Amino acid sequence: MSKIIKVGMADANVCVAPDAITTLGLGSCVGIVLYDPVGKIAGLAHIMLPDSTKIFNNSNKYKFADTAIDLLIVDMLKIGANRYNLVAKIAGGAQMFNFGSSSEMMRIGERNVEATKEKLAQLGIKLLAEDTGANYGRTIEFYPETGLLHVKAVGRALKII
Amino acid sequence: MSDLDLNKISNMQYDVLREIGNIGAGNATTALSQLLNCRIDMKVPKVDLLEFKELSDIVGGAERPVVGILFTLEKDIDGMMMFMMDMSASRYLVNMLLGNSQPERVSDDCGFSELELSALSEIGNIIAGAYLSSLSSLTNMTITSSIPYMAIDMAGAILSVPAIEFGKIGDKALLIETEFGDIDKTVNGYFILIPTLNSYTAILNSLGL
Numbered sequence: 119m120s121k122i123i124k125v126g127m128a129d130a131n132v133c134v135a136p137d138a139i140t141t142l143g144l145g146s147c148v149g150i151v152l153y154d155p156v157g158k159i160a161g162l163a164h165i166m167l168p169d170s171t172k173i174f175n176n177s178n179k180y181k182f183a184d185t186a187i188d189l190l191i192v193d194m195l196k197i198g199a200n201r202y203n204l205v206a207k208i209a210g211g212a213q214m215f216n217f218g219s220s221s222e223m224m225r226i227g228e229r230n231v232e233a234t235k236e237k238l239a240q241l242g243i244k245l246l247a248e249d250t251g252a253n254y255g256r257t258i259e260f261y262p263e264t265g266l267l268h269v270k271a272v273g274r275a276l277k278i279i
Numbered sequence: 280m281s282d283l284d285l286n287k288i289s290n291m292q293y294d295v296l297r298e299i300g301n302i303g304a305g306n307a308t309t310a311l312s313q314l315l316n317c318r319i320d321m322k323v324p325k326v327d328l329l330e331f332k333e334l335s336d337i338v339g340g341a342e343r344p345v346v347g348i349l350f351t352l353e354k355d356i357d358g359m360m361m362f363m364m365d366m367s368a369s370r371y372l373v374n375m376l377l378g379n380s381q382p383e384r385v386s387d388d389c390g391f392s393e394l395e396l397s398a399l400s401e402i403g404n405i406i407a408g409a410y411l412s413s414l415s416s417l418t419n420m421t422i423t424s425s426i427p428y429m430a431i432d433m434a435g436a437i438l439s440v441p442a443i444e445f446g447k448i449g450d451k452a453l454l455i456e457t458e459f460g461d462i463d464k465t466v467n468g469y470f471i472l473i474p475t476l477n478s479y480t481a482i483l484n485s486l487g488l
Contacts, residue, residue, distance in 0.1 A: 126332025127435070127442060128450070143341030143435020146443055166331070166439070166446040178450045181331075214440050215349050215428035226443055255436020257342055272344050272432055 122259065125149075128181040130163035132193050135263040144210035144256045146227035148183065148234050151207045151260045151267055152190055152243065154199040160262040161190045161199075167226075168233030183233040187241065206243050207267045207279060208234055209258045211250040227251070247279040293326060295486055300324035300455030302417055303410035304470050308459045310409035314402070315375045321459040324470075328451050334438050337456060337469070339365070341435025348403030349428045349440060352411070355420035355481060358474040359441050360411060362403045363434070368468060373398050396429065403427045410470060418485040441473045448476045 120136035127147060133139040135158035141149050144164065152161045163186040167173060170182035179185040195201060211231035231250045238245055249256065249269045259268040269277040288296075301324050312319040327337070335341035346369040350360045364372070373395045391399065404427045415422045430437055445452040456469050474482060 126330075127334060127439065128331040128446065143335055143433040143439070145432070145436030145439030147439045166443050173447055181446055181450070212436065214347075214430050214432065214437055217351075217428060226440075253430075255433040255439075257433065 125162050125164050127164050128166050128178055130161065130180045130186055130190050130193065132159065132161040132190075132197055132199075133262060134159050134197065135261070138259055138261045138263075140257070140259040142257045144258065145212055145214045146210070146230060148208055148210040148227075148230045148250070149256075149258045150183070150187060150190070150234055151258075152187070152194060152204050153207065153260070153262065153265060154194065154203040155205065155265055156203050157199050158262040159194055159197060159199040160260050161194045162258075162260060163187065163190045165230060165234070168229045183230060184237050187234070187237045191241075204243050206238050206245045207247045207260070208245065209249040209256050209267065209269050209279075212255060213251075213253050214255065216253065249277055249279055288328070292483055292488060295483060295488060296453070296455065297324060297326040299414060299417065299482070300326060300457065300470070300472070302413050303472065304455070304457035304459075306409040306413040307406040307470065308457075310405050311372075311402070311459070314405055315372070317375070319459050321457055324455050324457040327454045327456065329454055330451055331442055331446065334442055334452055334454075335435035337454065339434070341433060341438075343434045344431065345434045345437060346399060347430050347432070347434075347437035347440075348400060348407070349430075350407050350411075350424040350426075352474070352478075353423045353425075355418075356414075356422045356474050356478040358472070358478055359444055360407050360424065361437075361441050361469075361471040361473070362407055363437065363469040363471065366431075369399055372402055376402065391431070400427045400429050403429065406468075406470075410472075414472075418482055420481065420485055441471055444473055444475075 123133045123139045125131045125141040139162045141164045150163045165183045165186045170185045211227040213227050254271045257270040308321040348362045352358045
């Protein structure tokens with residue numbers, strides 16, 4: 119029996135095929151899927167903020183793009199993933215409200231996506247696909263069996279990347 | 280510099296925040312009642328300190344479509360104010376306000392017309408205005424709010440915006456939830472007041488705590 123593992127905001131988890139992993143209602147947050155296609159092992163982090171070094175209260179490492187990716191890799195290695203097989207798919211980083219301003223707070227989704235990509239590039243993890251930006255929330259499900267990321271949104275067709 | 284830690288908030292401070300929610304939501308409910316010209320009751324506000332992963336459960340699940348109206352706050356209190364309703368409540372309020380002929384019509388999709396969206400935004404504006412002006416006179420602080428920003432989407436996605444603001448100061452979100460409704464049909468609304476950490480201190484100081 120396969121099950122679907124749920125990941126909350128500022129949290130992360132791992133799964134092995136045939137199980138799947140999901141996170142619901144991504145807004146400006148970014149869902150980062152790391153995947154080992156050989157071992158069919160996946161990890162998913164739901165990050166809220168781009169940079170742990172800019173925030174003084176950073177006890178939850180899964181909250182930030184940079185530290186969440188580091189930790190997620192460690193979690194995946196523990197269940198047998200190979201560091202050098204890892205590839206990534208990301209979704210989210212929307213701008214939920216049309217603030218029409220370029221202030222720091224308003225661009226948070228965009229900055230989350232930028233920080234995620236930067237961190238992945240730094241670690242040499244290839245970004246295979248993304249569904250980011252725009253102004254709507256997303257629910258994502260990742261199936262390590264197929265390596266496909268299902269992206270659902272209110273009033274939109276299912277997108278598979 | 281602020282010395283307030285959300286995890287170490289005292290019972291006294293908790294009660295004060297609950298009372299702020301009570302007064303704010305009470306005025307907001309009165310405003311709504313006058314706007315719709317019918318009786319609207321409200322329940323006792325709940326003040327919750329929630330972890331981010333629990334946050335979207337309060338509105339019945341992260342994927343549930345809701346209408347969210349957000350205001351940014353400035354001057355003596357910085358932060359955000361959010362007013363959230365589920366789709367059926369929004370539809371109900373719009374129908375009551377515009378006097379639509381089929382008030383029982385409840386649509387679960389985003390089927391609002393331009394006029395209805397504008398009406399919703401105005402409902403949010405009036406309600407938030409009442410909430411904030413009562414908070415302002417209680418604390419004797421100046422609060423200015425932005426124009427209403429509206430989004431209709433999954434609750435989790437909309438809540439991520441204020442959650443991120445909380446994320447900058449800690450690992451939990453402080454939420455003041457108030458339910459209101461008329462006699463026949465309860466419509467659910469959520470007020471979420473999100474001052475910055477410094478503003479929490481300012482609010483508590485202004486009340487002599």
